[in-house]
Amino acid sequence: QQQQTLTMWSHWPDEVSKRSFIEERVKQFEAATPQCKVNLQFVQKADLYTSVKTSVRTGQAPDIFWLEPDEIAFAKSGYLEPLDKYIDLANLEDWAKRAWTWNGKVYAMPQEAYSVELYYNRDLMKKIGVTPPAGMQMTQAQFADMVKRSVAAGITPTATGVGDRPYPGAYFLQEILLRKLGTEDYEKLLTGKLPFQDPRVIEAMTWVKQLVDAGMFPRSMATMKLGESHYYFHTNPGALMFPIASWYTGRAFVAPEKGGQPKDFALGLMKYPAMDGSKCPECKTLAVGGSYVMYSRSKNKECAGKMLSSLATVENGNKWMESVLLQTGVRTDPSRITSIYAPYFKELQERGAGARYFIGTPLHYMSGKCGDTFAQVLNRAFPGGLVSVNDAAAQMDAACKASG
Amino acid sequence: MAAVHLENIFKRYKGTAQPAVDDVSLSVQDGEFMVLLGPSGCGKSTTLRMIAGLEAISEGSLAIDTRKVNEVPAKDRDIAMVFQSYALYPHMTVADNLSFGLRRRKVDSQQIAARVKSAAGILGLNELLARKPAALSGGQRQRVALGRAIVREPKVFLFDEPLSNLDAALRVNTRNELVRLHRRLGATMIYVTHDQVEAMTMGQRICVMNKGKVAQVGKPLDVYRAPADAFVARFLGNPPMNILKARIVQGPSSAVAALGGSELPLARWARAALPPASELLVGVRPEELQLHEAREGVGTLRGVVSAIEPLGAETLLMVSLEGDAGDVMARLHRDVKSSIGDRVGLTIPDEALYLFDAFTEKAIPAADVGAP
Amino acid sequence: MAAVHLENIFKRYKGTAQPAVDDVSLSVQDGEFMVLLGPSGCGKSTTLRMIAGLEAISEGSLAIDTRKVNEVPAKDRDIAMVFQSYALYPHMTVADNLSFGLRRRKVDSQQIAARVKSAAGILGLNELLARKPAALSGGQRQRVALGRAIVREPKVFLFDEPLSNLDAALRVNTRNELVRLHRRLGATMIYVTHDQVEAMTMGQRICVMNKGKVAQVGKPLDVYRAPADAFVARFLGNPPMNILKARIVQGPSSAVAALGGSELPLARWARAALPPASELLVGVRPEELQLHEAREGVGTLRGVVSAIEPLGAETLLMVSLEGDAGDVMARLHRDVKSSIGDRVGLTIPDEALYLFDAFTEKAIPAADVGAP
C-alpha cells in the first residue's frame, strides 16, 4: 500500500501534558501503521482557527485538526467528514457524541472533556477565616460574605482573565444561571427561546452584579490573558478563587518556572454556590472540549480515519485521564487511575458525584452575532462592571433572539 | 560633415494659438558656424530640437544633405548636441560620459579609447577622466559636454546656449575655444544663443529670430549694420539702437525727419523711397551720437541730460529730447563732462541714420543701399 | 536713518581655514548709498548678513549710529533687507507681504494701511495687492520685495544682489528706480553686487572686496581711475585692464618698463618711488590703447593680431606682444580694419599707464598722484 503523510494540527502548544499525550499516540500509531506518516503540529488556538477557517474553503486544510463543539458550523458547511465509519462509536460517551452530532452523524473524536469548576486556595480561605461548608456548596449569603471578607483583606476574590478568550468571564454567571434555571430552561436561554429579560435571569444577574460591584473580579481582567489568570490565581498576586474548567490542570500542573502552580500550592475545589430558590443546585456543566475532526476534502482519509480510530479506545481514554488529569469524551475506566495527582483527581470526582450535568457551554449553542455579543457583554463587560444588568440582558436578547 | 536645410518648418504645440516656430526656412552650409539668435521664447530651442529629432516637426521639410529626415529618429540622425544644462550623466565618470555614445554605436573599444583620449587632450580633460560630474566646476562640465559631442564625430553639432551657465570670464575663454574648435574640425555647427556678443563674435552667419519667425540671416556685421527691421536693430547692440517716432516734412533739398523741435535731413533717401504715410521711425546707434557744443543746426538733436552713467571706460548719457520726442541714449567718451539738467545737442552723421516703416517696422533702405 | 560702522570685523565659519570675512572696517554714512562689490565668494553676503543680524559676528564691533549692536537680535535692529531670491512669503498676498513686518511690530492698522498704500503707489503695485507671489512676474516680485523693505521705514536698507534674477532690460529699469528711490527716501542703503556696471552706476561709494578683505573704498570713478591694486584694476572694467609683467630698465630720462621687445617710459614716476626689485606689473585699460601705424618708437607696444572681435559698436583686438610678453586686448573704434596675423603697434598715453608691485600687487602711485 502507498505511503501517506497526513497533516494533523492540534491546539495546546503550551500544555505539556496534553501535548506529550498526543505526541505519544502519534508515535504509537506510526509504529503500528507503517504506511501512514503523521506531520503533527501544535498551533495556538487563535492561529489555528484563523488558518483552518480560511483553508477549509480551499481544499488545503490539514487532514485532521482540532476543534471545539462551538465550531459545529464546520460540519454544517460540509467541511468535516462524518466519522461514523472510521471509528468505533461505542468507545465514545453518549453525551460527547451528542455534542458533535449533526444530521445524525458524528463529526469528531471528543478527546477532551471538562466540567466547569470553582478552584480555590485553601490557605487564603483560611486566612480570611472562612471554612467551606461540608457539602462544599455555599449559600448565596455565605458566598457574598466570603467575597466581602476577601476584598476587605485585600485579596482579589476570583482570578479571571478574558484578554484572549471569549468565555472565562462568564463561567461564574453561567453556572449560577444553570443552577437557578435548571437544565431545560437553561438550554432554552442559550438557544434564544427564553429571554435574558426573564425575571429569574435578571435576579441571578443582579446578584452577580452585586458581587462584581463588591470587587469580585480583578480590575485587570479585561486584558489579562487566560494563561496570566492562572498565574494570577496561584502565584502572583494570588486570588481566592478561580472559576475555570477542569482543564485547569493542563497549564497549572507543570513546573513553576514554566508558569505552573507552586509545588506546595494548596489547591482546593468547591462547588459553585446556588442562589436561594435555585431550581437545580446540583446542576453542573460538562462539555466536550478539544476534539479532532477529519477534513472532508482530505486526500488521506484512510490514514486519517485510522489515526482517529487509534485515539478512540478505552485504553487511551484512561491514559488521557491519568496523564492529563482531565475528563474525556472517550469511555474510561476511572478506577485504574493512579498518579501523584491522584488526590486531586479524587477530589475532582467527588465534586462531580451526584451532579446533574448539563452538556455544553453557552458558546456551543450560540453563533454569529449572538456568540459575539456573549463574548463581549457577558464575558467581558458584565463581569468588568461596565454594563448594567438590564442593558446586558437587553443586548443579549437583541442579538440572540434574532439569530436564535 | 553635412549641410542642413530647413524648408517652411512649423511647430505647433498643443493648446497654443501661435506656432512656436512659424514658417522657418534656413540653409546651413557644410562646415558653417551658424548662430540662431533671438530673445527668450522666440523658438530657437524648438528649432534646434527639431533638427536634432527631439521634437516632431508639425509641417515643412528638414533635410540633412539631400536626405529628408523628418521621420528619422534622433538616434539615427548622427547629430550631437550640447545642452544648456550640459546633461551630463551624473552617475558616470567623465570617461564614461565621453564614451557612452560610442559604446552604443558599437565602435570597437580600441578606437573608443583613442577618440576619448584625443578629445580629452583637446579639451584638457585628461586629469578629470575618473571624476564624476558632481566633482567638476562649471567650466569643466561644459568641456565634458563638448567632449561628448566631439568624440562622436557627428555630421552636425548643435549647441543650445552652452555658455549661459558660465561666469563672465570663463565665458570669454570658452567662446574662443569653441571658435578654435570649429576651425579645427571644420564641422557644421548650429549654435543657439540670446547673447548678442556671442553671436557677433562666433557666428560666420547669424539668423535672428523673433516670435518663431526668421527676422534676418546674414554675416554678423552685415546684420548689425543693415538690420532688416526695427526688432533686429534694437536687439543687436548694447545699449540698443535709439529708435524714435518722427514726422516727415519737406526740407529744402531733401525730406527731413522732425522729432519734436529737432530736424534730421534724410539726404540719403530718395523721396520716392519714403513711405506715403507721414510717420516713420528714425534709428541711431548710441555710439554714433556726438555731443555738440553748439546745440543748434540741422542734423542735431536737442535735449536735456536726464541721467549720466559713467562706466569708467565710457559714459552713457540719457538725453530727453525737446518737444517730448522721447529719450535717446548716447555712448560717449569717458571724459565727457556733463551734468544732469544740462541742455545739450547731439549730432548724427548722415550715414549713421536708419529709417523704419512706422507700421511694419521694416527698414527703409537708403538710396546708397548696402552701405549705410 | 542711521550710519553703520564696522570695525575690524571677522567671520569664521566652522570647519573653514580662511575667515570668510577678514578684518573688515567700513563706515557707511547716514543716507549714503554704499555698494559692496566683489567676485563670488568674497564675503559680501556674509558681511551684509552680519549687519542684518542673521549671522553671528566672530570678532570685531558693529555699531549702528553710536550703539554697538553685535548682540542685538535681527528683529530688534530695525533693518530691512531685500534678498536675491526676494524671499516673499508665498502663502500671503502682496498686501500681506507688505504689511506683515508692520503688523508684527504692532503698528496701528490705519498707519499700516497708509504706509502700504504709499509704498504700493511708489512701486506701481496697486493692481497687484490681492495676488500671491506665485502669480507675479520676476520684476513684480522684485518690487514687492522692495516694497516690503520700504513700508518698514527702517534705519538701514540692505540689498543682496536684488537684480540678479531679472533679465537685462528689467535690470536697467529697476536699477534706475532704486537710485531714484534712494534719492527720494534719503535712507542709508548698503547694496551687494558682483556686477560692476551696477556698482559704477548706483553707488555713491563702492567698497571692493576680495577674499574677505576690503580691497578699496571710494567713489566709483575714483576707484576705476585709481585702483588700489591689480585685483581692483582687473575687476572693474570690461574687458578688464591689461596687466603685464615688465622689467625696469634705466632709460635716458626716466625709468623704462621693458616688455619683450617694447619699451614704455615711466615718466610720471620718480625713480625712488619704484620698487627696488627689477620686476613690476604694468597696466593699461583696453580703451586707452590706440592703433599706431608706425609700429615703432618708445611708448609703443608691438605685436601680432591674434583675434578680432567686431562687436558692431566697437571692435576688440587681441594682440600677442613681441618677445612673448603676453597678450593685450585693445578696445578700438568699430571701423578698425585689421586682420589676424597683422603686425601692429599700440600706443599708450603716458597718463594711462598703471604700475603695480609684482609681489604685493599694490598700485605704485605716480608722482602726480591722484590724477593718473
Added chain:
Amino acid sequence: MTDPSSGVAAAMRRTLASWLSAPEADSRRASLPTVMLFLAPALLVYAALTAYPVLRTFYNSFFNVADLASSEFVGWAHYAEVFKDRTFWAAVRNTAAWSVIGPILDVVVGLLLALCLYAGVPFSRFLRVAWFTPVLLSYVVVGIMWVWIYNYDWGVVNGMLRAMGLESWAQAWLGDPRFALGSLIVTHAWKWAGFNMVVCLAALHSLPSEVLEAAELDNCGWWHKLTDIIVPMLWPTLLNLYILAFIGKMKVFDLVWIMTEGGPVWSTETVSTYVYKRAFNWNTFDLGYPSAIAVVWFFVVVGFVVFFNLLFRRRERMEY
C-alpha cells in the same frame, strides 16, 4: 473622403498607424508598444490583484458565500442588514473618530519633533534614529509591547502613576471602554510620529532659509515664525501627511487585532477588524456579508478622500 466608409477606415488606419509607429522624432512621445512595455507589467499586476478582486468583492456582496464552490444570490439583503448592524455602526464611529483625531496627533507630534531637529538640538543624528525606530517595528511587536505597558497590575503607565502617588488614576487602559480607543490611538501615534517627523524634516530643509530670515527681520520670534511662516508654508506637506494618515487609519487593523480584538464591548472595533472577524473569525463562514461591508466602506473612504480633495482644492502650488 467623399465615401464615408472609406473615410472611417482611413481614419482608423491612421489612428492605428499613429499608435503603432512612434512619432519617434519627439522625445516625449513613444510608440504604443514602448509604452506598453513599461506599463504592462504594472497594469497586469494591478488588474489581476487589485481591480479584479475589487470587482469580485462587489459581486460577492450580493451572495451568501459559505463555500467557495457554491453561493446563493441574496440581492441587496446584505446591504439592508449592514445598515441595521449596530456593531458595524459602532465600528464606523470608532474608525471615524480614530481617523480624524489620530492624524492630528501624528502630524503635530511629527512636526514638533522635526522642529526640534531643525532647530539643531544636540545629538540630532542619534535622535533622528531613535525617534524613527518605532516606525520600523511590526504591529505585532508594538501591540504586545503596549499591552504590557498598559497592563493594569504591572504596566509602565500605572506603575508611574502609582509611583507619583496617583493610584486612583491607574486604569485598566485597554479594558475600559472609556479609555481603550484613546489608548490605541496613543500607541498608533507612538509608532507613526517618527515617520511624520522625517517627512516634515525633509520639508523643513527644503524651505528657503531666506524667507525665514526675512521673517526674522520682520520681527518674528520663534513662535510667530512657526505660526505665521513655517506652518503656512508647510501646509501642503502637512495636509498630505494628514490625508495619508487619514487613509491609513481608515484601514487600521493589525494593532487593534493584536491589542484588543475590537473589545471591550466593541469600543475599539474598527471596520477592518469587523470585516475580518465576520469573514474569517466567526463560525458563520459567509463571505458575502463582510464583502458588503467592505463595499460600503470602500465608498465611504473614497467619499472622504474626494471630499478632502475638494476641500483643499484651492491650495495652489506654492513656489519657493
Added chain:
Amino acid sequence: MTSASTTLKPPAAVDHREPLTAALSRMLRNGGLMAAVVLYTLYSALPFLWIGTMSVRTTSEISANHFAWPETFHWEKFRIAWVDSNFAQYFWNSSLIVVSAVAIVTLLGAAAAHCLARYNFRGNRLVYFILFSSIVFPPQIILISLFQVLVEYELYNSRLGLMIVYVSLQLPLTVYLLEGFFARIPQDLFDAAKMDGYSDFEIFWRIVLPVGMPAIATTIILNFIQLWNEFLFAVVLLSDQGSRTLPIGIRAYMGDYFQDIGMIATGMMIAVIPVVVLYAFFSEKLIQGMTAGAVK
C-alpha cells in the same frame, strides 16, 4: 517670549539689560526644549529598553519585579528561542518573500513611473490616477476576494502567492513616489542619451534607474519596512506553518509561550534587532532620499 515685551521699551533702556534677559529667556527656552526632547526620547525608546531587559530575564524574575535591571543576563534565552521556535524558518520565509516582492515591485513600479513621468500619451494621467487611487482602497475590499482569487490560481498558501500580493499592495505607493522623482529628472538628460543612440528601454535601464537611485532607495526601504511587518494578508493567505512570515511567527510564538512573558520578550527582540540595525545603517540614505523630494 520675554523678548517680545522688551521691544516695546525705548532701545536705550534695553541696551544693557537686553543681553541678560535674552540670555535668560534663551536658557529657559533651551532648557524647556531639552526637557521636552529628553522626555520624548524616553517615551519613544524606553519601551525597547524595558523589553530589552525583559528579554534577558526569566519570567519568574520578571514577575518578582517588572522593572528591575537584569541581575544575571540570561543570554541563553536567545538561543533557546531561536532553536526551539521556528525562527530560522520564519526569517528565511520573510526574507524570501519580502526581498523578491520589493525587487519586483521596484522594477515594475519604476518602469511604470518612468513611463508616466516621461511620455506624453493619451490616458497618461488616467493610468496614473487609476494606479495611484488604489492607495485608498481599504484592504478588506480586496482581502476576501483576493483570498478567493489566489485559491483559484492555486496560489493560496504559497509563498509565491503572498509575494505577488505584496507586489500589488506596494505598487501604488511605489509608482507615486517614483513618478514624482522621475518627473524631475531633466528632460535634457534623456534627450542626450537619445542622441547618443540609445533606445527608450536602454535609457530607462542605464540612465533613469541609476539617476533615480536616491528615490529608489527610499522606496525600497519604505516598502521593505512595510512588508517585513505585514500581518493581515500573511495571516489570511498563508496557513502552512512552514511558510509563515516573521510577524505571524512571533504571534504564534507568543501563543506557544503563553504566559512566559520573558520568552516572548526574547522573541520580540529577535524580531526587532535586525530591522533596527539595518535602519541604523541606512537611515542616512532614507532621509536623503526623502529630502531629495521623494516624499512630499
